[in-house]
Amino acid sequence: MKITLISVSVTPSDQGIRTMSSLLKKHNHKVQLIFLPYTENYKKLYKKSVLKQLLKKCRDSKIIGVSAYASTAPRAEQIIKYLKRLEIPIVYGGIHATISPKECIKHCNLVCVGEGEDAFLELVEKLEKKEDISNVKNFWIRYKDVIFKNPPRPLRENLDELPFADYDIENHYILEGGQIIRFQQRHLGGYIFFLTGRGCPYGCSYCSNNYLNQMYKNLGRTLRWHSPSYIIENILYLRKRYSSLKVFDIRDDTFSLRPINQIEEFCKLYKEKVKIRFKCLADPKTVTEEKIRLLNDAGCTDIIIGIQGSERVNKEIYLRNQSDEDVKRAASILHKFPKIAVMYDVITCNPYETNQDILNLINLIRELPSPFYLSVNNLVFFTGTYLYQKAKTDGVIKKEKDSASTLNYWDRFKHIKLKKKNEYLVLILNLMRGTVTRRRIGLIPRFILKRLLTEKRIKFHSKFKLLTYLIGYLVQLFDLIREHILKPIYRNLLPVHVKVWYDKIRYRA
Ligand code: B12
Secondary structure, eight states: OEEEEEEOSSSTTOHHHHHHHHHHHHTTOEEEEEEOOOSSOSSOOOOHHHHHHHHHHHTTOSEEEEEOOSTTHHHHHHHHHHHGGGOOOEEEESHHHHHOHHHHTTTOSEEEOSOOHHHHHHHHHHHHTTOOOTTOTTEEEEETTEEEEOOOOOOOSOGGGSOOOOOOGGGEEEEETTEEEEOOGGGGTTEEEEOSEEOOSSOOTTSHHHHHHHHTTTSOOSOEEOOHHHHHHHHHHHHHHOTTOOEEEEOOTTGGGSOHHHHHHHHHHHHHHTOSEEEEEEOGGGOOHHHHHHHHHHTEEEEEEEEESOHHIIIIISOOOOOHHHHHHHHHHHHTOTTSEEEEEEEEOOTTOOHHHHHHHHHHHHHSOSSEEEEEEEOOOOTTSHHHHHHHHTTSOSSGGGGTTTSOTTOHHHHHHHHOSSHHHHHHHHHTOEEEOSSEETTEEHHHHHHHTOHHHHHHHHHOOHHHHHHHHHHHHHHHHIIIIIHHHHHHTSOHHHHHHHHHHHHOO
């Protein structure tokens, strides 16, 4: 059966549909993957000419699957609406469909809730045999006015039974410059987002894992790991196939959560066999010197650590059992490894935080040993998360717009204008984004930051907001110039060696 799977993500790396594709191929189905990334803007819809090309590509398929996040759902729904004229069954899947099937079923007759490999395979085979599909687990199926809401099936326990994600790019397509063309190695951009496991036991209140852990309660463990040997075999396969790969970007929610013996085995094999650098994510509580030393020796060059909020906000609002001491301890360990570039992630512009919370967070950042990179994200309430429900109940989200789900995390001033709380300190924290050295934190020199944070100033600016908004508008103007003028110049005009040099000073200062 010929199947088309479409991704509307910002980058063509979706491990989900790639793994589904491999499993379908293993069962002798013909799969075509089409990636339709728009890097700059999650919400941007496709031009008619793109839709027409897509329609042509899908014409001979027997079933079409579309995968989306909440942020890119409008694009997925635009595609679904356009492709309906083909009268081919279309399935809406991905994390957004999993969390919001009620919304998605309005756009599509078939919605996949949860992990798709086994579910989609069963659906495809039943359709092929013209069997009844109304009770296929994981699917919401609309038939005229009736919706069959089938529960999810138990989770696959052993992830190693899954085939490697489909990177046979010769048979894939990608949107570039308004044209859907054959996927080429250069579209990988020299890296691959790579998951070595699934699930996260923490379930912080802003994160989809919170929802998934509830949804899969009694259906198996959500946290599962591929074995080190499976990962290494997969990486070796990819590295051999794509000489342009310069780095593996391991995107597990927290790689450092793995038990030490697994990290040891992974690092040993990686060092011996792979020999190109890799990145990963960790959380302060599970960082230990032993783990970081192993990662460092194996070629890990970048670690992203989620600090998220102040201690109170983490514990009371984000349901994240993490203290400032945990962060400081992890930071002092990481500081011992100068070859690893550390990026700390924080979340702000949260209507539940007070000025004091933000100040505490800023002071924590000031104490961390530099150099590092600070990534400042503004809170988006994603549908289905615990925090979204709480904000709705508390009246913080009155209209959907208040959830900020139409904004990117780094749309700094747009978040400030929307949430209208603690504007002064949120703006300062947003300006702290960037490289942190002994002299500066992002855009702000440390000695100026100290002056901006006096009690008197904070009090004054909390009352008289004109200056904050004025600077906010200037920041927004600068962001616009950067997005629409500087970035295109960087992307299209700069020679590669200048880009490499620029990236080095930007990320490795
Ligand atoms: C890698 C990653 C990225 C990468 C690359 C994204 C990409 N193109 O693949 C980058 C860094 C670019 C990124 C960016 C963002 N991300 Co991100 N990202 C992830 C991450 C860590 C892994 C995604 C993944 O591969 N998962 C593994 C696969 C196996 O799971 P899956 O994708 O859900 O697929 C399964 C099912 O959903 C289903 N399925 C999927 N598609 C389909 C299609 C059909 C037809 C069917 C039947 C089934 C099906 O079957 C799959 C296999 O079981 C997840 C967290 C996570 N651990 O999943 C966050 C996550 C997806 N990201 C998230 C967010 C919010 C973002 C951003 C919006 C953040 C921002 N900066 O503003 C952007 C937007 C990007 C975009 N829309 O394209 C949220 C999404 C929340 C939501 N409700 O939508 C997540 C879930 C993080 C979280 N825990 O909250 N991200």
